[in-house]
Amino acid sequence: MRYLALFILSFLFWLLLTLDVSVANLITGAVAAVITSLLFARYFFDRVYKFLQPVRYFWFVVYLVVLIWECIKANLDVAYRVLHPAMPIKPGIVKVKLELQSDFARTMLANSITMTPGTISVDIIDDYLYVHWIYVRSEDPAEYSRQITGRFEKFIKKTFE
Amino acid sequence: MVSTILIAIGVLFNLIGCIGLIRLPDVYNRLQSATKCGTLGTCSILAGALFHFGFVDAGIKALIAIPLLFFGATAAAHALVRGAYHFGVKLGDKSVKDDYKDAVK
Numbered sequence: 001m002r003y004l005a006l007f008i009l010s011f012l013f014w015l016l017l018t019l020d021v022s023v024a025n026l027i028t029g030a031v032a033a034v035i036t037s038l039l040f041a042r043y044f045f046d047r048v049y050k051f052l053q054p055v056r057y058f059w060f061v062v063y064l065v066v067l068i069w070e071c072i073k074a075n076l077d078v079a080y081r082v083l084h085p086a087m088p089i090k091p092g093i094v095k096v097k098l099e100l101q102s103d104f105a106r107t108m109l110a111n112s113i114t115m116t117p118g119t120i121s122v123d124i125i126d127d128y129l130y131v132h133w134i135y136v137r138s139e140d141p142a143e144y145s146r147q148i149t150g151r152f153e154k155f156i157k158k159t160f161e
Numbered sequence: 162m163v164s165t166i167l168i169a170i171g172v173l174f175n176l177i178g179c180i181g182l183i184r185l186p187d188v189y190n191r192l193q194s195a196t197k198c199g200t201l202g203t204c205s206i207l208a209g210a211l212f213h214f215g216f217v218d219a220g221i222k223a224l225i226a227i228p229l230l231f232f233g234a235t236a237a238a239h240a241l242v243r244g245a246y247h248f249g250v251k252l253g254d255k256s257v258k259d260d261y262k263d264a265v266k
Contacts, residue, residue, distance in 0.1 A: 016225055019218040075174055075201045078194055082181035091190055092258030114235040115200065120193055122242050122261055130261045132189045132242060139258075 002044045005051065006037040045104060056159050063155040070116040070151060077118060081134065092136045093122060096129045096145045099153055105160040112152045119148055167209030174202030187253030188245045196238040203230060 014029035015021075050056065081089055100106050110121040110129065118134030131148055138144045181194025207223040207230075214220035252259055 013225075016221060019221060071197075071201055074197050078181065078197050079174070079177045082177055082184055082194055082198075087184065089185070089190060091187075091253065093252070093261040094258060095261070110239065111232065111235040114196060114238050115231070118193060120189070120196065120238055120242050122239070122246060132193070134190055134193050136258055 003037045003041045006041045006044050007033050010036045059155055059158040063152070063159050066151065066155060067112055067115065070112075074116045074118065078134070081118075088135070090135050091133065093130055093132050094136065094144055094148075095141070096131055096148055097141075098124070098127050098129050098149075100157060100161060102161050105156050108156050108160055109149065109152060112156070113148060116151070164209040164211075164213035167205050167212060171202045171205030171207075171209060174198045174205065176202075178202060188250050189242060189252060192238050192241055196234050200230060200234045 011029055011033040014032060018025055018029070081087060098106060098109070100109055106124060106129075110124065113119050113121045113129075113131060120132045122130040122132055124130070129149075133144075133148070136144070137147060175198065178194050178198030181198060182191050185191045185194055204227050207226050210223040211220045214223070246261065
């Protein structure tokens, strides 16, 4: 099942990338997609039927809007810290408790954190995510967990888990 | 017109990213500037290309490059930060907190 899902996804990706429906191109894409799905399907999602639940696509769009908005804010924030003559930075690595369980949802959360205000995910050990933060706003674990993961966690939970 | 504005914003953010790469004190902070400004800047340039060409093959390729860049840049930043830490690069003088130190040992 997951072989088929990955094959369809990679074949669609190939078609988008080449935008060409000649027979030779379709065969090349099919062969490449078969190789991809044979090699990588075991890293793919366990429960493929989740692709067919429309409500997840709705939350995905909401998540994208939130992500793009946070991304723009992140850039203005970093640009301000870089250009300010005194460079107001206070960096440090903080530890955040993860609420999400599945690997893919955790990957998406770590990616979103890397793209947003002054934070880069460093590592996940057990249930804790280690985050490098350019300006540590608070010393209280509950408070900074809310500031770092709170913006995305509920959307990612609804979309990917 | 829209494409010109988007590309100008993109170039400006890439410039700020480069300035940050030089000004910030240690490898971790420099990566912050390089990944964030670099990625948004480049995504903005690609969006500008999409508006310029419209939905023909060049425009759609620019659109596809955005998620690829998103995953590539975040994975690279994560790998570099983690690699630098395990290699033994110290956090800069201004750093106030390091929870990761206890976890690695």
